[in-house]
Amino acid sequence: MLIVYYIIYFFIYAIIGWAIEVTYNGIREGKYINCGVLNGPWCPIYGFAAISILFMLGKVNTYSKLFLFFASMIVASIIELITGFILEKVFHKKWWDYSDKRFNIAGYICAEYSLIWGALCFILYEAIHPMIVKLISPFPIKILIIINSVFAIIFIVDTVATINTILxxxxxxxxxxxxxxxxxxxxxxxxxxxxxxxxxxxxxxxxxxxxxxxxxxxxxxxxxxxxxxxxxxxxxxxxxxxxxxxxxxxxxxxxxxxx
CATH class of the missing domain: 1.20.58 (Methane Monooxygenase Hydroxylase; Chain G, domain 1)
Structure with missing residues (x-):
């Protein structure tokens, strides 16, 4: 039933990522901005990045902190690169643009933010995820399935509505x-x-x-x-x-x- 845990992790980290984005933009802009693609309090890109990193790093038998940091940075950057590329190809416009940043790749990713993503993902893997595991592990599988199902229904409705808006x-x-x-x-x-x-x-x-x-x-x-x-x-x-x-x-x- 490992998939059940990965699904709940996806939603948890999507919500945490959304909260980080809102906090960052709130400090920078001085006002609340729902900065996610979807209407709900979640950013799927953070959820996908988190479970990808958890899955990949979980397969690597190493205690090297430096390796974990750079692996986290690379995985997160690849996901951001692919997401930005797909969005621009579909809508013929960049949803974000790092062209004014040094060491950027086509404006989709840049060294500055890649380092930030690497640091965040490293902290997630080393500090945050163990606490999440302790929080989730006491719940019976059936309860987690119910929680996942409720979140999934809301998520799908939100996604369909957002796609309609984007179109x-x-x-x-x-x-x-x-x-x-x-x-x-x-x-x-x-x-x-x-x-x-x-x-x-x-x-x-x-x-x-x-x-x-x-x-x-x-x-x-x-x-x-x-x-x-x-x-x-x-x-x-x-x-x-x-x-x-x-x-x-x-x-x-x-x-x-x-x-």
Whole structure:
């Protein structure tokens, strides 16, 4: 019945991982952010990473702390790399991006966070997991099966709902990508008019600026559902393209006003 224990460990570590993420982002941002992909208080990537590390390291007969640390770091980094790659291929956008960090691989993973994951996983394996085992071991298998079943049902419902939300976001992103071409044309047109005909002509483009502003706001207002707003808040990198375009246009308007 080893699978029963691995399932409960998955949920426990998914919840612990979620709590760590919420705490970290709460300290950094000064506010609560549900930073998981799913709506519930769990981050599956932490659950998968934990049980993968427990399973793999459990097969290695070594007492080397250094080996355990680097093995934990590698396993966690591979899982983050694969997850980030799959999400980008499906949605054509990075859910997180470490490109501004040193020693990163395609923005999916970087040395800084890999070391953090390695340290966390090492602590999990050496200190936290033994306590979890002591906490879980007294429960009869039948009770654990019931607990696992309840969590699994809630988890599946949450996953289906989140997938539905993500598909909706992906559809809207495709619509936005089409409209962004139009926005780029507006920006280019204003720039060309400034260069070719001077300030007076640029002032005549106020209606076009208004159109750009309205479209930018319209795009952001597209994501009004709770699940959509939560995901974009948790993974702001998903909508950075639109924000960057709006930022570029604001700079253009400032240049117009200064002339």
């Amino acid at each position: 909706g976001i992906n559809k809207k992103f495709k619509e936005i990508e089409k409209s962004k071409t139009k926005l780029g044309e507006v920006t280019t047109e204003i720039g060309e008019r400034i260069a070719q005909k001077g300030i007076k002509t640029a002032e005549k483009t106020s209606d076009r600026r208004k159109e750009f502003d309205e479209r930018s706001q319209e795009f952001k207002n597209n994501f009004q559902k709770y699940g959509e707003k939560r995901l974009l808040k948790a993974f702001p990198n998903l909508i950075h393209d639109l924000e960057d375009k709006a930022y570029d246009f604001e700079n253009l308007k400032n240049r117009i006003s200064k002339k």
